Amino acid sequence: MTTIIFWLLAGFTLAAAVMVVVSRRLMYSAVSLLFTLVGIAGLYIFLWADFIAVVQIVIYVGGITVLILFGIMLTNRIESVNISHDRVQMRYGLIGGSGLLILLLIMIFRTPWQVLPAVEPASTIDVIGRMLLIDYLLPFEVASLLLLAALIGAATLARRKR
Amino acid sequence: MDHLQTYLVIASLLFVIGLVGVITRRNAIAVLMGVELILNAANLNFVAFARFGGINLSGHVFSVFVMIMAAAEAAVALAIIINIYHLFHTVNVDEADELKQ
Amino acid sequence: MIAAALIILFLPLLGFIIQLFLGRRLPRQGDFVGIGMVLVTLVTAIGMLVIILIQGDPDFRREVAFTWLNLGSFKIELGLLIDNITVIMLVVVALISSASHIYSTRYMEGDPGYSRYFAYLSIFTFSMNGIVLANNLVSLYIFWELVGLSSYLLIGFWYSKDSAAAAGKKAFLTNRVGDLGFFIGIMLLFTAVGSFNFNEIFHSVGQGTPSGWLLTLAGLGLFCGAVGKSAQVPLHIWLPDAMEGPTPVSALIHAATMVAAGVYLLVRLFPILTPDALTAIAYVGGFTALFAATIAITQNDIKRVLAYSTLSQLGYMVMAVGTGAYVAGFFHLVTHAMFKATLFYGAGSVIHAMHHALDEIGNHSIDPQDMRNMGGLRQPMPVTYRAMLISTLAISGVPLFSGFISKDAILAGSLAFAQHSPGHFLIPFFGFTAALITPIYMFRLIFLTFHHRPQKPQLHSGIQESPMEMKLPMVVLSVMTFFLFYTLPSFNPLSDAGWFTSLVVARDAVLPPGVALTAHEVAEGIHHAHLPTIITSLSLAGIGMLLGWLIFLKQKISADNLAERSGLLYRLSFNKFYVDEIYQRYLYRPFLRLAERVGFIDWDIYDQRFIDGIGRQGSRLAHFIGAVDWEGLDKKLVNGIGRGLQRAGQGLRQVQTGQLQNYLLFAFLALVIIIIIQVI
Numbered sequence: 001m002t003t004i005i006f007w008l009l010a011g012f013t014l015a016a017a018v019m020v021v022v023s024r025r026l027m028y029s030a031v032s033l034l035f036t037l038v039g040i041a042g043l044y045i046f047l048w049a050d051f052i053a054v055v056q057i058v059i060y061v062g063g064i065t066v067l068i069l070f071g072i073m074l075t076n077r078i079e080s081v082n083i084s085h086d087r088v089q090m091r092y093g094l095i096g097g098s099g100l101l102i103l104l105l106i107m108i109f110r111t112p113w114q115v116l117p118a119v120e121p122a123s124t125i126d127v128i129g130r131m132l133l134i135d136y137l138l139p140f141e142v143a144s145l146l147l148l149a150a151l152i153g154a155a156t157l158a159r160r161k162r
Numbered sequence: 163m164d165h166l167q168t169y170l171v172i173a174s175l176l177f178v179i180g181l182v183g184v185i186t187r188r189n190a191i192a193v194l195m196g197v198e199l200i201l202n203a204a205n206l207n208f209v210a211f212a213r214f215g216g217i218n219l220s221g222h223v224f225s226v227f228v229m230i231m232a233a234a235e236a237a238v239a240l241a242i243i244i245n246i247y248h249l250f251h252t253v254n255v256d257e258a259d260e261l262k263q
Numbered sequence: 264m265i266a267a268a269l270i271i272l273f274l275p276l277l278g279f280i281i282q283l284f285l286g287r288r289l290p291r292q293g294d295f296v297g298i299g300m301v302l303v304t305l306v307t308a309i310g311m312l313v314i315i316l317i318q319g320d321p322d323f324r325r326e327v328a329f330t331w332l333n334l335g336s337f338k339i340e341l342g343l344l345i346d347n348i349t350v351i352m353l354v355v356v357a358l359i360s361s362a363s364h365i366y367s368t369r370y371m372e373g374d375p376g377y378s379r380y381f382a383y384l385s386i387f388t389f390s391m392n393g394i395v396l397a398n399n400l401v402s403l404y405i406f407w408e409l410v411g412l413s414s415y416l417l418i419g420f421w422y423s424k425d426s427a428a429a430a431g432k433k434a435f436l437t438n439r440v441g442d443l444g445f446f447i448g449i450m451l452l453f454t455a456v457g458s459f460n461f462n463e464i465f466h467s468v469g470q471g472t473p474s475g476w477l478l479t480l481a482g483l484g485l486f487c488g489a490v491g492k493s494a495q496v497p498l499h500i501w502l503p504d505a506m507e508g509p510t511p512v513s514a515l516i517h518a519a520t521m522v523a524a525g526v527y528l529l530v531r532l533f534p535i536l537t538p539d540a541l542t543a544i545a546y547v548g549g550f551t552a553l554f555a556a557t558i559a560i561t562q563n564d565i566k567r568v569l570a571y572s573t574l575s576q577l578g579y580m581v582m583a584v585g586t587g588a589y590v591a592g593f594f595h596l597v598t599h600a601m602f603k604a605t606l607f608y609g610a611g612s613v614i615h616a617m618h619h620a621l622d623e624i625g626n627h628s629i630d631p632q633d634m635r636n637m638g639g640l641r642q643p644m645p646v647t648y649r650a651m652l653i654s655t656l657a658i659s660g661v662p663l664f665s666g667f668i669s670k671d672a673i674l675a676g677s678l679a680f681a682q683h684s685p686g687h688f689l690i691p692f693f694g695f696t697a698a699l700i701t702p703i704y705m706f707r708l709i710f711l712t713f714h715h716r717p718q719k720p721q722l723h724s725g726i727q728e729s730p731m732e733m734k735l736p737m738v739v740l741s742v743m744t745f746f747l748f749y750t751l752p753s754f755n756p757l758s759d760a761g762w763f764t765s766l767v768v769a770r771d772a773v774l775p776p777g778v779a780l781t782a783h784e785v786a787e788g789i790h791h792a793h794l795p796t797i798i799t800s801l802s803l804a805g806i807g808m809l810l811g812w813l814i815f816l817k818q819k820i821s822a823d824n825l826a827e828r829s830g831l832l833y834r835l836s837f838n839k840f841y842v843d844e845i846y847q848r849y850l851y852r853p854f855l856r857l858a859e860r861v862g863f864i865d866w867d868i869y870d871q872r873f874i875d876g877i878g879r880q881g882s883r884l885a886h887f888i889g890a891v892d893w894e895g896l897d898k899k900l901v902n903g904i905g906r907g908l909q910r911a912g913q914g915l916r917q918v919q920t921g922q923l924q925n926y927l928l929f930a931f932l933a934l935v936i937i938i939i940i941q942v943i
Contacts, residue, residue, distance in 0.1 A: 063236075064198065067236050068194065071244065096182075104178070119217075128223055156241075158244050
């Protein structure tokens with residue numbers, strides 16, 4: 001049962017991701033992105049990463065997608081949507097992309113991955129919290145600084161020049 | 163679903179889809195969405211390696227950092243896009259080719 | 264000790280941050296933050312000094328370090344090193360910095376950049392303390408550059424004035440030249456030793472790596488840094504221009520502390536300097552001492568006279584290091600900081616009063632810094648006069664003052680050096696001649712400013728003594744020129760023996776024995792040279808003062824006559840030996856021309872012709888070949904080549920689209936290709 005759910009989820013995620021790239025309407029792309037992100041959150045649960053899954057939903061679905069939707073609405077007038085010329089260099093892009101994909105797949109299946117046995121932890125939040133505040137304290141603080149800088153930078157950039 | 167390779171394949175598919183999006187889309191916001199896909203692919207890899215590396219949660223911590231970075235990046239990128247829109251009255255990347263001069 | 268050092272290091276930084284972000288909103292624009300911080304550091308530093316005085320241990324040292332970067336075998340540490348030299352230097356920095364802070368509250372009063380000014384002073388104090396406390400070359404280099412930055416900011420403080428902005432740039436760029444050598448020196452040592460830590464470097468050099476010419480080269484590289492910071496010839500040109508900054512800044516940075524950083528560096532690294540490097544150092548220092556002194560005689564701007572005097576005194580210190588008497592050099596650093604800061608405060612006080620008087624009569628065409636516009640300031644400004652007179656006596660080398668003992672030790676060192684190696688007789692010659700000229704230009708300054716009849720009588724009524732906040736630093740620091748502060752518990756005004764010399768003891772170079780003179784040999788030589796030095800230097804100082812008195816006060820010997828008679832010499836000195844002009848003509852202009860030419864090659868030839876032209880040239884070549892061979896052997900083949908080239912050219916041209924995604928695509932295609940090649 002879970003196997004079927006997993007494959008359905010994976011297929012759904014990838015299909016939504018394809019839609020993000022293929023869809024001609026920007027709005028559809030954004031909604032597909034939303035689905036992709038939710039699908040990835042589902043995959044995280046299969047990977048025993050409950051905390052990351054929740055963070056994924058909160059940050060990506062709740063934050064970034066909304067931001068992107070705002071961006072679309074602020075920069076697109078309905079009448080100016082030009083459907084016919086939505087893509088460039090499709091051919092080369094597909095060639096490059098599939099070439100890279102083939103290489104990655106070869107790499108994935110050729111490498112003898114070492115998998116360590118593990119049992120599912122009751123909760124990961126506890127350990128992640130400890131790691132963030134002990135082992136990764138400096139990156140954690142730097143990240144907060146980065147967010148502050150991004151906040152100020154975005155506000156400065158987006159402000160209309162007088 | 164209990165194989166590392168499964169997740170790696172999904173992640174690389176996501177990565178390539180995102181890459182194609184970045185390269186082929188004209189709209190800057192669509193490009194940004196491609197970047198988000200790429201970042202998510204990387205995140206999926208982090209978490210997958212954490213799961214199959216004997217629950218080494220460093221991978222989780224790193225994916226948190228990647229998300230933080232993605233949030234910052236999205237905010238700044240959208241601010242820039244809005245600025246470009248004011249300047250060029252378009253957000254199509256190929257029309258904003260001041261770099262050519 | 265470590266905690267105290269951390270307080271001293273980081274309090275000024277805290278002050279800087281507070282003033283930078285909140286300064287303008289605080290009452291009094293936040294000057295009390297900086298003053299409070301620096302006073303706390305002063306108290307802490309004095310506490311440390313008391314502790315080491317009680318301990319009385321010349322080998323005292325504490326070190327703490329943590330790893331900053333760890334890249335496998337390559338590790339960079341940051342750390343603090345505290346020994347007696349550090350503590351004494353910390354006290355000097357904190358003392359002069361406090362004095363400058365207090366002085367500035369009135370000197371800079373009403374300036375629109377008041378809070379910014381105090382923020383800069385704080386960041387300077389932080390970086391200077393960082394240099395003093397560094398335990399390895401990397402931390403030292405970081406703070407070294409920070410000091411350069413704060414100096415740049417403070418010289419160019421009145422950046423709306425073109426000359427100030429230019430002076431700041433000049434200081435920064437000139438320092439950069441020296442720092443390049445410094446960096447090379449650091450890297451030479453690092454590649455040989457594998458560590459930046461002073462102790463580890465000393466240890467390794469003692470073991471013989473590096474040695475010989477490589478070590479000499481490294482030492483000279485480090486000395487380059489000192490040449491830049493301590494403004495030795497040929498990089499001295501920035502210091503006189505740096506007088507564009509506010510006067511308390513000149514006192515703090517360009518007289519007492521930052522310019523002494525180069526000397527401090529040499530004192531720190533003395534054990535690894537080879538005899539060859541030391542000889543070069545001695546010559547540069549001695550030449551600077553004499554060279555700058557000769558320029559100081561003819562300058563008319565009161566601050567410029569002091570600037571050249573500073574150059575000359577710094578030359579003394581560097582020369583002392585070069586002759587092996589580096590303790591004497593460090594001693595002179597400390598004593599000089601006190602009297603030169605006083606002199607600058609006095610000059611600032613005079614300029615302040617002149618400004619005030621000029622404001623009162625509403626005349627701004629008179630230069631308030633030109634000594635020819637002063638004269639007769641003794642009556643209205645008695646405190647300034649006395650403080651400056653005391654400091655002048657100190658710098659001239661009159662007994663009972665600190666300058667006498669420290670300068671004497673240096674001169675004795677140079678004499679001992681020449682006795683050891685008679686070929687280097689020029690070194691004591693430089694030293695003693697400068698000692699003769701020093702009182703002449705210093706008393707010229709005093710007489711012109713304070714004794715002469717008022718040159719601009721209309722100003723005279725407006726001249727007032729400076730307020731308390733400006734008098735206090737002058738008085739305190741001029742008292743500090745009294746010899747007892749440095750010789751206790753000894754009361755002998757003719758010898759430098761005392762707490763200072765018992766705490767700062769000369770160390771042997773770590774070089775293999777026989778290569779360099781040992782500290783004992785140097786001390787022995789100095790001891791023997793002591794008496795002749797005292798006699799000579801005293802008579803020289805006496806002659807100098809007498810000459811100054813005769814020429815500039817009694818005018819028995821006419822200065823103008825002298826100037827005329829010495830013609831060329833006078834003009835050379837007055838125009839600072841045309842160094843700036845020479846650099847302009849033979850260094851800057853050819854460089855700019857070279858840059859222009861390179862730019863021409865890069866843009867007109869490389870970019871326009873080569874890059875853009877690849878396609879065009881190809882097609883032109885094809886056309887040419889096609890035209891020549893059209894009727895010739897094989898029309899089609901040749902034409903085909905031509906067309907092929909043409910197409911290739913056009914294709915290449917299209918690559919340059921200016922579109923980000925294009926570039927990205929090519930980058931990824933290239934990546935795929937590279938991976939494929941790698942795998943195969």
